[in-house]
Amino acid sequence: MTGPVRVTPCPDGPLLVRGADVVTDEDGTDHPVTRPVVALCVCGKSGRRPWCDDTHRSIRRST
Numbered sequence: 001m002t003g004p005v006r007v008t009p010c011p012d013g014p015l016l017v018r019g020a021d022v023v024t025d026e027d028g029t030d031h032p033v034t035r036p037v038v039a040l041c042v043c044g045k046s047g048r049r050p051w052c053d054d055t056h057r058s059i060r061r062s063t
């Protein structure tokens with residue numbers, strides 16, 4: 001992909017990343033990006049990290 005990478009935080013949810021070619025997780029592992037927009041987990045509870053799997057929704061409801 002070409003052009004700038006844009007990161008948009010969602011209230012109580014993931015970071016939406018547009019225009020990235022790869023995401024590097026906290027362990028240094030590269031994850032190729034194959035879609036125009038991906039959602040990165042910021043709650044730490046996703047079963048598919050670094051991607052958001054909507055687990056944050058159940059966390060928000062239970063608190």
Ligand code: FES
Nearest residue numbers: 041042043052056
């Ligand atoms: S932000 Fe969605 S599962 Fe963590």
